[in-house]
Structure formats: C-alpha cells, structure tokens
Amino acid sequence: MSTIEEMLRTYPKDLGDIDQATLTDCIAACLECSQACTACADACLSEDMVAELTKCIRTNLDCADLCATTANVLSRHTGYDANITRATLEACRTACAACADECERHAEMHEHCRVCAEACRRCEQACAELLGSL
Amino acid sequence: MSTIEEMLRTYPKDLGDIDQATLTDCIAACLECSQACTACADACLSEDMVAELTKCIRTNLDCADLCATTANVLSRHTGYDANITRATLEACRTACAACADECERHAEMHEHCRVCAEACRRCEQACAELLGSL
Amino acid sequence: MSTIEEMLRTYPKDLGDIDQATLTDCIAACLECSQACTACADACLSEDMVAELTKCIRTNLDCADLCATTANVLSRHTGYDANITRATLEACRTACAACADECERHAEMHEHCRVCAEACRRCEQACAELLGSL
Amino acid sequence: MSTIEEMLRTYPKDLGDIDQATLTDCIAACLECSQACTACADACLSEDMVAELTKCIRTNLDCADLCATTANVLSRHTGYDANITRATLEACRTACAACADECERHAEMHEHCRVCAEACRRCEQACAELLGSL
Numbered sequence: 001m002s003t004i005e006e007m008l009r010t011y012p013k014d015l016g017d018i019d020q021a022t023l024t025d026c027i028a029a030c031l032e033c034s035q036a037c038t039a040c041a042d043a044c045l046s047e048d049m050v051a052e053l054t055k056c057i058r059t060n061l062d063c064a065d066l067c068a069t070t071a072n073v074l075s076r077h078t079g080y081d082a083n084i085t086r087a088t089l090e091a092c093r094t095a096c097a098a099c100a101d102e103c104e105r106h107a108e109m110h111e112h113c114r115v116c117a118e119a120c121r122r123c124e125q126a127c128a129e130l131l132g133s134l
Numbered sequence: 135m136s137t138i139e140e141m142l143r144t145y146p147k148d149l150g151d152i153d154q155a156t157l158t159d160c161i162a163a164c165l166e167c168s169q170a171c172t173a174c175a176d177a178c179l180s181e182d183m184v185a186e187l188t189k190c191i192r193t194n195l196d197c198a199d200l201c202a203t204t205a206n207v208l209s210r211h212t213g214y215d216a217n218i219t220r221a222t223l224e225a226c227r228t229a230c231a232a233c234a235d236e237c238e239r240h241a242e243m244h245e246h247c248r249v250c251a252e253a254c255r256r257c258e259q260a261c262a263e264l265l266g267s268l
Numbered sequence: 269m270s271t272i273e274e275m276l277r278t279y280p281k282d283l284g285d286i287d288q289a290t291l292t293d294c295i296a297a298c299l300e301c302s303q304a305c306t307a308c309a310d311a312c313l314s315e316d317m318v319a320e321l322t323k324c325i326r327t328n329l330d331c332a333d334l335c336a337t338t339a340n341v342l343s344r345h346t347g348y349d350a351n352i353t354r355a356t357l358e359a360c361r362t363a364c365a366a367c368a369d370e371c372e373r374h375a376e377m378h379e380h381c382r383v384c385a386e387a388c389r390r391c392e393q394a395c396a397e398l399l400g401s402l
Numbered sequence: 403m404s405t406i407e408e409m410l411r412t413y414p415k416d417l418g419d420i421d422q423a424t425l426t427d428c429i430a431a432c433l434e435c436s437q438a439c440t441a442c443a444d445a446c447l448s449e450d451m452v453a454e455l456t457k458c459i460r461t462n463l464d465c466a467d468l469c470a471t472t473a474n475v476l477s478r479h480t481g482y483d484a485n486i487t488r489a490t491l492e493a494c495r496t497a498c499a500a501c502a503d504e505c506e507r508h509a510e511m512h513e514h515c516r517v518c519a520e521a522c523r524r525c526e527q528a529c530a531e532l533l534g535s536l
Contacts, residue, residue: 003300003303003304003383003387004303004307006383007303007304007307007308007311007380007383007384008307010311010378010379010380010382010383011307011310011311011314011380012311012314012315012378012380013314027303031299031303032271035271035272035275035295035299035339035343036271036275038339038340038343038344039272039275039276039279039343039344040275041463042279042343042344042345042346042460043275043278043279043280045346045456045459045460046279046280046281046345046346046456047280048453050452050453050456051450051452051453054212054213054447054448054452055212055213056213057212057213057447058210058212058213058444058447059213059215059218061206061210061443061463062206062207062210062215062218062222064340065203065206065207066203066207066218066222068203068336069199069200069202069203071303071306072195072196072199072306072332073196073199073200075303075306075307075310076192076195076196076306076307076310077310077314078188078189078191078192078310078313078314079188079189079190079191079192079193079236081193081196081232083228083232084193084196084200084225084228084229084232087221087224087225087228087229088196088200088225088229090221090224090225091218091221091222091224091225094217094218094221095218095221095222098215098217098218102213110278110280111278112275112278112279112280114278115271115274115275115278116275119271137434137437137438137517137521138437138441140517141437141438141441141442141445141514141517141518142441144445144512144513144514144516144517145441145444145445145448145514146445146448146449146512146514147448161437165433165437166405169405169406169409169429169433169473169477170405170409172473172474172477172478173406173409173410173413173477173478174409175329176326176413176477176478176479176480177409177412177413177414179322179325179326179480180322180413180414180415180479180480181414182319184318184319184322185316185318185319188313188314188318191313192310192313195309195329198474202470205437205440206440206466209437209440209441209444210440210441210444211444211448212444212447212448244412244414245412246409246412246413246414248412249405249408249409249412250409253405322480322481323480323481324481325480325481326478326480326481327481327483327486329474329478330474330475330478330483330486330490333471333474333475334471334475334486334490336471337467337468337470337471340463340464340467341464341467341468344460344463344464346456346457346459346460347456347457347458347459347460347461347504349461349464349500351496351500352461352464352468352493352496352497352500355489355492355493355496355497356464356468356493356497358489358492358493359486359489359490359492359493362485362486362489363486363489363490366483366485366486370481
C-alpha cells in the first residue's frame with residue numbers, strides 16, 4: 001500500500017462517500033505531474049533551442065504550481081468544502097490539458113516533453129474522473 | 135512604486151491590453167491573503183477552543199495555497215493562456231469567499247479571524263475585478 | 269522506471285557526477301513526506317484530542333512546505349549552485365527529523381502519526397545520503 | 403499597520419522574546435522577493451537573449467520557492483522549533499545571496515534583473531538580521 005493510501009486509511013473520521021481509489025490516484029497523479037513539469041521546465045532551459053520553448057516553460061511552471069496545490073487540497077478532508085475542491089480540480093485539469101498540448105508539440109524532438117506530456121495527460125484524466133465522482 | 139509594479143513595468147515584451155493596475159492589485163491581494171491565512175491557521179491552533187476552529191484552519195490552509203499559486207500564475211506573462219488564468223482566478227475567488235465566510239463566523243471572538251476575513255474579502259474582490267477585465 | 273527517473277534520464281545536458289539513484293530516491297522521499305505531512309496535519313485536526321496535537325500540526329505544516337520546496341530544487345539541474353542545494357537539504361533534513369520526533373510521540377495512539385513518522389525518517393535519511401554524496 | 407503586523411499582534415499566545423518588527427520585516431521581504439523572483443524568471447524568458455539567462459532563471463525559481471516557504475514558516479508561532487526556523491532562514495539567505503549575485507550581473511542590461519536583485523538583497527539582509535536576533 002502506498003503512503004497516500006495509508007494516510008487515507010488512517011484518517012480518523014468518516015471520509016463520506018468519496019471513492020478512495022479515485023482520490024488516491026488523483027493525489028498521486030498530481031504529485032507526479034508537478035515534479036515532471038518542474039523538471040521539464042528545467043530541461044527546456046538547458047536545450048540549445050530554449051528560445052523556442054519559452055511558452056512550454058511557462059506552462060510547465062503554472063502546471064507545477066497548480067498540481068502541487070491540488071495535491072494539498074485533496075489531502076485534506078476536515079471541514080470539506082465541495083466548491084473549493086471542484087474549482088481547484090477544474091483549474092488543475094485546465095492547466096494539465098494546456099501543458100500536455102504544449103509538450104506534445106515538442107515530444108518528438110525532446111524526450112522530456114514526451115514524458116512530461118504523458119504525466120500531464122494522466123493528471124488531466126485523474127482530475128476529470130475525480131470531478132465526475134464528486 | 136511597489137516592487138510588483140516595477141516588475142510589471144520592466145517586463146520586456148508587450149503585456150497585451152490587460153489593466154496593469156487591476157493586475158498589480160490582485161497580485162498584492164493574493165500575497166496578503168496567503169500570508170494572513172497561514173497566520174490565521176496558526177493563531178487558531180493556539181486558541182484554547184481549537185476544537186471548534188478546525189474547519190476554519192482547514193479552509194485557511196486551502197486558501198493560503200490557492201492564493202500563493204494564483205500570485206505566481208499572475209506574475210507570469212510569457213506564453214499567456216487565458217484559460218489557465220481564468221480557472222486559477224475562479225478557484226482563488228471560491229476559496230477566498232469560503233474562507234471569509236468561515237472567518238467571519240469567529241470574527242467577534244477572535245481578532246485574527248476578523249483581520250483574515252478582511253484580507254480574504256479584498257482578495258475575493260480583486261480576483262472578481264481581474265476576471266471581469268480579462 | 270518512475271517518472272522521476274525518466275525525467276532525470278532525459279535531461280539534455282551533463283548532470284555532473286551526482287549519484288542519480290540517490291537523487292531520484294531523495295526527490296521521491298520529499299514528495300512522499302510532503303504529502304504525508306499535509307495529510308497528517310489534517311488527520312490531527314480531526315482527532316477529538318486536537319488540542320494536544322497542535323505542535324504536531326505546526327511541525328507537519330513546516331515539514332510539508334520544506335519537502336515540497338526541496339523536491340523542486342532537486343528537480344532542477346541547470347545552473348547548479350551547490351550552496352543552495354546543500355542549505356535546502358539541511359533545512360529539509362532538520363524539519364524531517366523534528367517532525368519524525370514529534371509524530372513518534374503520538375504513533376502508538378494515532379496511526380496516521382506512525383505512518384507520517386516513517387515517511388519523515390525516510391526523507392531525513394534520503395537528505396542525509398544525498399548531502400553525503402555531494 | 404500592515405496585515406502582517408496585525409496578524410502578529412492578534413496572535414493569541416505569547417510570542418516569546420522575538421523582535422516583532424524584525425520578524426514582520428523579514429516576512430514582508432520574503433513575500434516581496436518571492437514575487438520578484440517569479441516575475442524575473444518570466445521576464446528573462448521573454449528576453450531575446452534568453453539563452454544567456456538560463457542560470458538566472460533557475461536561480462530565480464529556487465529563490466522564489468525558498469522565500470515562499472520561509473514566509474510560511476515565519477508566519478507560524480505555535481510549537482516553535484528554533485532549529486527549523488534557523489535552518490530555513492539559512493537556506494533562504496543563501497538563495498537570496500546567490501540570486502542577487504546572478505541578477506546583478508544582468509542589472510545594467512535588464513531592468514527587471516536590477517529590481518529583482520534589490521529585492522533579493524533586502525531579503526538576504528532581513529534573513530541575516532532575524533537570524534542574528536534569534
């Protein structure tokens with residue numbers, strides 16, 4: 001069992017009727033995507049053609065910040081407010097979709113963009129599934 | 135002139151037709167609100183009646199994270215993506231409104247909740263104004 | 269191969285003589301610990317005896333912030349500055365040690381503190397190993 | 403009175419013998435520097451000579467993350483742990499000094515680097531003063 005699952009399992013109060021597997025997957029996808037976007041922005045910075053990757057870097061940075069914040073919001077259950085969770089997931093899904101689109105444009109030329117685009121798509125999908133289950 | 139304004143003024147490319155004063159105010163309001171929410175969560179932790187403030191603490195923590203991320207997104211202009219900016223501002227406005235509501239419930243008893251609620255209302259309003267101008 | 273490893277493998281320039289397995293483990297440990305601390309602070313908030321867990325919650329919040337920042341710093345390789353990396357790892361190790369100590373005090377009574385303490389110890393150790401290899 | 407000061411004044415328990423003006427200044431300097439570094443990284447991205455600014459961008463990103471985390475740690479007073487505060491301030495001071503050095507190299511050519519370098523120096527100094535007073 002992952003630490004994310006263990007922390008969810010040991011939460012002392014009722015988690016309501018949220019699907020715990022969907023929630024766990026979404027937290028894991030947010031953490032993975034945040035790290036991949038931080039690393040992809042840095043890898044783009046080290047490319048000789050960095051001047052053609054500036055939109056990719058910027059979108060990576062926004063996506064990294066939003067995924068990190070979303071992982072935090074989803075890791076809290078006390079005093080749950082569905083409006084905050086929904087709006088946060090929408091923002092995260094939007095950033096992941098935009099970052100996947102942007103990275104895919106460079107995926108054939110830059111392997112880090114390919115790996116990052118895949119992490120963004122997984123996170124976009126995980127946010128959509130969690131939103132659908134709320 | 136504040137550093138936020140100076141950084142905006144020295145951005146080397148065209149900022150488009152965004153209202154720079156509205157943008158500056160929103161970044162400042164996000165930073166103020168993020169700090170106030172972090173401090174309010176901590177002040178609530180030190181109240182003897184902390185057990186009655188757990189929803190307030192949790193909402194403070196979400197609001198602090200979202201305001202910090204929103205300040206970051208708004209401080210970037212390269213490769214602008216209106217969808218990301220809008221969804222981020224919506225999430226921030228939602229969290230600020232919820233946190234202001236929650237803190238106002240304790241504002242008469244706890245001065246830190248009163249101060250924090252005012253920062254949340256300012257940030258909620260600043261996000262709404264920036265959203266309206268985009 | 270994990271996404272962390274793939275992002276490291278696809279970095280376009282020379283990574284220097286850093287031990288890539290040690291670096292990968294440390295980034296993974298920071299992400300795991302940051303999430304566990306965020307979740308443990310929230311789980312403590314939902315305990316009936318929250319008033320006795322306020323130091324644990326505060327230390328969790330500091331540790332979560334430092335681990336997230338450390339994961340970011342370690343995910344960047346361009347323009348490497350050993351002083352920043354070292355000082356960041358020292359701060360992270362210090363917070364993880366303090367948070368592990370604090371959570372261990374409640375580990376028999378609260379399972380989330382036990383799980384979180386283990387994540388903190390892993391991260392403390394991973395930071396120490398990476399510091400030793402720099 | 404700033405919101406930072408008001409939140410400090412309304413903290414419900416004893417703050418110990420910390421110098422509140424020095425603490426307030428340091429939190430404000432961290433928030434200012436974090437925003438300036440985020441904006442400077444983005445302004446560098448939009449320079450035609452971005453390829454010569456990659457170390458500046460990377461150092462800006464590290465400094466922004468560390469300043470934001472330091473502002474959070476300094477905004478908490480419950481269950482104070484001097485070791486965490488000291489190590490965090492050391493890391494922040496190190497990053498601010500490195501980022502100021504780097505930005506100063508480009509200050510004559512890029513005004514955003516000049517403004518950012520000044521914010522970094524103020525924050526480096528504020529961290530040093532707070533460290534000296536602990």
